[in-house]
Amino acid sequence: MGGREFIVLIAALTSIVAFSIDSMLPALPVIGADFALADQNDRQFVLIAFVLAFGPAQIVFGPLSDRFGRRPVLLGGLVFFVLASFGAAVTESWAALLSCRAAQGVGAAAVRITTLAIVRDCFAGRDMARIMSYVFTIFMLIPIVAPAMGQAIVAVTDWHWLFAVLGASGAALGLWSWVRMRETLPVAARRPLDPGSIFHAFREILTNRIALGYTLAVTLFFGGLFAFIVSIQQIIEVIYGMQDWFAAVFATSASAMAVASLGNASLVRRLGMRRISHAALVSFTVLGGVLLIAGLLTVPPFLVTIGLISLIMMSFGFVAGNFNALAMEPLGHVAGSASSVLGTISFTGGALLGTLTGQAFNGTIVPLATAYFLFGLLGLAIVLITEKGELFAVHHDPAD
Template sequence: MSTAAVTATAKTGRTPGTLRYALILGGLSAFAPLSIDMYLPALPRMAADLHSSAPTLQLTLTAFVIGLAVGQLIAGPLSDSLGRRRPLLAGLALYAVASVLCAVTPSAELLIAGRCVQALGAAAGIVIARACVRDLFSGSAMTKFFSMLMLVSGLAPILAPVVGGQVLRLTSWRGVFVVLAVFGAVLLIAAAVALPETLPAERRRPARIGATLRGYAGLLRDRSFLGYSASAGLVFAGLFAYISASSFVLQGVYGLSPQEYSLVFGANGLGIVIAGQVNGRIVGRVRERALLTAGLCASAAGGAGVLLAALTGVPLGVLLVPLLVMVSSIGLVMPNASSLALAEHPHHAGSASALLGVMQFVVGGLATPLVGIGGDTSAVPMGAVMTSFAVVALLTFATLTRRRAA
């Protein structure tokens, strides 16, 4: 399919061209949850196998987040200059190779380094997928498409820990990274064959460091962009606190098996998918800002519920209810925050998408060591970090975007 055909179809607000296009973009958007969630059930075994501690293994999450942040800052402007396809294909190839290196690493330190390189490749897929959506859509149509992508990418947190748990039945944790390498290779082939270029040559911008830095500075001076991006990043940090600590808390404190933990994690991922699809159905009738406000409030309420449940020592079943609310809120927060943040920057979609991603993953990376400081013998540190980030997200949103809303 040609670029012109894709653009013309996108302007109608329908899925561009074929279902394959949405599936590929959804797969690219799924890189982060798939690469993170699939190996969560294996963290306790990895700590023993590599003769390392839980906080050290949690640094593999932090390294991945840092790699995602740096990679997006590079891939975003490059895609504004070179088009979307070339940086994307290079990133997918790097991801596949780094996944193989992670599978054969002999130490936790080398695994941390390998995860950082792996994330550099994944970053290209994540940032360019968002930029492609901005190339094709605007307004509520863009929000609807982001919500539709969550139907695809939202399956990753559902399936990833389940697949990871089943892989552990057949082989060691190293097999998980082999599966990730295969996933990267499949997406590389699919993108090379079926993903058209969405940024015509006449809309590209020269790749100059000075211009790129000035573009980033202009985005950071935009209170509205900063407010939407930062609030999304802070909510994502609360989610990351759950991601990094839940395997130790639910298995070590509450005694779940890797397979039971995978089912709980998958159920929370299903909540994200359902919330995202509800969002896609009602956006247009309900303003994106109102839906984003609802998502931020749900995140704060869910985090507070988890903290209260942990402090009072209630049974696991009670704790899982507010945890589901908090995780599901991502399905409301991310599509609306992404759409509102990118709406005013069609000519810098790659750079704006990069900063949006950096806000998510840099702030999200802060959650991992904060939870680790509190230890892994209680759910209280996880609940406290989740609640803190969610409340700050709500305050940031209300403060920085108030003028634009008025």
């Protein structure tokens, strides 16, 4: 497989998670109406079921791919994802739909974990960073394409076809991977299943001040991200009555986050992880407070609300990657297991916090704004304790 084909395939496999979430957003009102859900907040469970299954499942597939190789776990995850997608496409039961969404999340977790492992197997250091930046550049298109695709499908046909498209896409990726993706983990490098390594990684995180502090902080920020994902469709539809503009508005906010992530890659060598992420942490908290005050006083104009949310998500783009790297900094001796544990904690914890925020939606922006402000404030307190009261320091950063 050539370099360009490898990058495109890895990007497509990595994007399966975002596509499975973002493409659903425009369909939520139609799905809710089809099942005659009494509470409009219940439609959020189409998203919640996926992410709550995806988060914990990640911790299982890392050790499995280390034991049995990348290809079997990757292809098995894709088959599971495809079957769950087609199951959702034909179901007429709300409970069955949520079960299929949870199964999709499990399959997607296998795909994501093995995809990252394949990149680590094939590249290291700067080469790995270069490949991942190319992958991320393609990945950035998903928040723009996926909601627009979902909106187009529900505009012309039944929402079940959205799951059929996801299933067909997963099948195409499975066929491509089966034909072109070789096994990247030699038999000699495979390791026996060792649950103890996971417990050891948990213990390392819980007993290291830097690792624990930044793990908790990044979990709060993922809570802000998931609160945005589960709330934004209802904010646009219910508060502002601009459902037809949903795809464009979502793309604007998501693009702000992506631009920040790209900008961070070029700034971090010069300014250091702590300077950038701590400044963005303060920005996230202050902007969340401004949005909360505005929401308590009145219904802010549409452009003001979306503008503030976009700036908040831009702050997230400067925080998430740096906090994750800072949490991993003292865990190099258990990097593989620690990365899996950190991803599970931050994704699952963030999904739970986002769920609580989404379920609190009351026809105003106050629940989302409150979440942004409180998560930022708690994150700021945790980072202050973690850094012993010293923000913006650079002398700890190895890159500096």
